[in-house]
Amino acid sequence: MSRRVVVDPITRIEGHLRIEAETAADGRITGAWSSGTMVRGIELILRGRDPREAWAFAQRICGVCTLVHGMASIRAVEDALQWRIPANANLIRNLMVAAQHVHDHVMHFYHLHALDWVDVVSALKADPKATSALAQSISGWPKSSPGYFADTQKKLRQFVEQGQLGIFAGGFWGHPEYKLPPEANLMAVAHYLEALAWQREVVKLQAIFGGKNPHPNFLVGGAASPISAAPGSGGAAATTLNVVTLGELRQIIQSMRTFVDQVYLPDTLAIAGFYKDWFARGEGLGNFLTVGDFPSAGGSDPSSWLIPSGVILGRDLQAIEPVDLRDPQQVQEFVAHSWYEYAGGKAQGLHPHAGETKLAYTGPKPPYEQLDVEGGYSWLKSPRWRGKAVEVGPLARLVMLYAKGHEPTRALADQALRTLELPLAAIFSTLGRTAARAIESKVFADQMTGWLDQLIANIKAGELSVHNDALWEPSRWPREAKGVGFMEAPRGALCHYVVIKDGLIDNYQAVVPSTWNAGPRDATGQPGAYEAALMDRHHLHDPKQPLEIQRTVHSFDPCIACAVHVLDPQGEELTRIRVR
Incomplete structure (x- = not known):
């Protein structure tokens, strides 16, 4: 006899997520449904605004992922207007994004995910x-x-x-x-507390480049970080990049590298060694997508990016499909099981440039016993690549870098597998996802030193430019333009799509990691990544303590706030949910 297990809300995540799982008599999970329980309206708020200020609103999609949404937004506008940025701005952006990854991954492991194992x-x-x-x-x-x-x-x-x-x-x-x-538990608790203090220092990098954190400042056409050749002891130089702040940046990066090398990565492997069975469950889809990130100084040549773009289907590392985010046949969002509607019907898929954000909630008023999984059951849409459900995030990046022969990633992954005495196939799992996050933290932290060295070399050579203002005046823009700003956020592929008409935003759509991963089934019944992973060799020991569900869902590092939320135009409270 089957039973429905409801976990609402999933805690230790950003935002509100409901998971319902159907279990057989032996506790095996036979069905799973992922529901984002708040609705997002940022796209509607951005219509009619100046595209140069879009980043400031887009950042507010989430209180954790502020930097990445700002970055994707300015890249979308720059792409639409073919606006090139200086080499120094590109290096600054790479440093900010890499720091976000390392900081976010450490915080996720110790404060959101480790307690699933500790x-x-x-x-x-x-x-x-x-x-x-x-x-x-x-x-x-x-x-x-x-x-x-x-x-x-x-x-x-x-x-x-x-x-x-x-x-x-x-x-x-x-x-x-x-x-x-008990000794491993005590060690992990100590490092949990240390990570709280560590993160207070490393976020200073975002404040140096962006003036503050969270919600650092950005600038379409470059970076909001002027460079001064003055020492920086006071005056205007105190708010610029200079010899003092560059020295602080080097110390911060070294702190990141040391903590990752001596605490985060060793702890991950030590804990994983006691849970090897979790390297054989929780994968689900077997399809992975990356959009690419960390461009070189030129930025336009995808072959120069640290993270390549592509799609891997069915774990086949020998066949990498190219990704074109602008192609309406490649990227579409579906709402067949979402609380939205499209003018052309719920069964159709829309490319984000033609995307619609129209609410159509027809479900029961919360709180309710269970979801209507035959109809709409989530405020998340269902993105698909060529009609296929794919996973995005650290595991997708690890698989892509490994397939492409990236030597540092391969060396770290192979060493981890040897330490744990596991085959390569073990990475396709709940703990593979968790290990991938630690491995890429080391790759990115190590890479940051080189980017900082290059920035300092440029400054010494007299190159101080961080902004290209050639297209700042809207009079120089085309009457209509479309762009997509993409990046690899800590949780995966992030894309902001913008349509600009007569100097203002006509349409704006954000396709975020937690819609790729946490979205509901589509019109053909394909589950999203969360749903598929939970149906992949999971058993619940105790339905009243669904630890197993938390482990796999947390391995994705959910950020449902990125995917869903809205404020009533009159500021009225629409509903209240009480958790008992």
């Missing part, structure tokens, strides 16, 4: 001396003495004894699917 309360049983020995056996990280872990354990004990778990509240502590020994 039993916090179990850490109270750990021997600090044995924990120290474990930590020192996997890394040279200096914070690894018995006294250090004893102090961490004391802090944790105070939380538990006072009944104030705070940030650790709400976990399924004691669940039989937790397999780490």
Whole structure:
């Protein structure tokens, strides 16, 4: 006899996500449905506005992914108007995006995903001396003495004894699917706390380049970071890139590299070693898409990008399909099982340049018992590449870089697989997705040093330009133009589409990672990446504690806020959902 398990909301993510899973009598998941439970209206807000200011609104799609939406937005306008940027601006953008990846991945692993594998309360049983020995056996990280872990354990004990778990509240502590020994749990809890302090320092890179974080400043046609040859001790030079801020940037990048090398990557492999069975479940689709990112100084030649674009179908690493985001036959969004409607009918797919954002909610008023999965059940659309559902994100990038022969990625992936004694096929999994995030963090952090060196070399050579103002005046624009700004955000392929008419935005559509991955079934019944992954060799030990669902969903690092939300024009509250 089957039963429906409802997890609403999925916690430790950005935004609101509901997962419903159907299980057989033995606990095996036989069906899964992903529902974004808030609706996005940023596209509607942007219509009629100056495209040069679109980035400031697009950033507000999400409070976490502010940088990447701003970046995709300015790239969309630049693409539409064929607006080229200086080499220094390209380097600055690469540094900002790479820093976002590293920061976001570390935060996701420790603060959103690690607790799916780490039993916090179990850490109270750990021997600090044995924990120290474990930590020192996997890394040279200096914070690894018995006294250090004893102090961490004391802090944790105070939380538990006072009944104030705070940030650790709400976990399924004691669940039989937790397999780490107490010492590994204590080590992970200590690094969880360290990562909180670490992230406060590394986000300063965005503030140096963008003036603030979150929501750093951008500029269509280049970067909002003027360069000064002055020392920067005060005056106007204090708000520019100069010898002082460049030195700070180098220290920040080194901090990133050290933490990734000595904490994040070793912890990932150490924890994964206790959960090897999770390298054999949770893949789902087997289809992967990347749009490419981190262009070289020229920027226009895709072969020069660090991350190539392409599609891999059915795990076939020997056959990479080219991607053209402008082709109406390649990229379409469907709403057959979404709470939207298209003028031509719900069965059709629309290319984002012709995209529509028209609400058509016909479901029950929340809260409700379960979704109407035969009809609409999500505020997310269903993007497809040539009609096929694909996965985007760190695993897609790892697979693409590996297939393309990127040596650093191959070396790191092969070493990780050897350490864990696993075959290459193990990467196509829940924990493969998690490991891919750590591997690419090292690749990007290492690459940042080279980009900073090149920026400094340009400045020393007298090249201070960061902005091209040749097309700043709308009088120089064509009457109508279309563009797509794309990038590899931490969670995957991000595309902003803009149509400009008579100097103003006529249409704007954002196709984000969490619509590619978390979207519902399409008109042909194809599940999205979340749904397919949950139906891939999953069993629930206890439906009332669906830890297994959380593990796989969290491995995608959901950001439903990127995919859905809206404010009523009058500012009125439309609905209220109470979580019990």
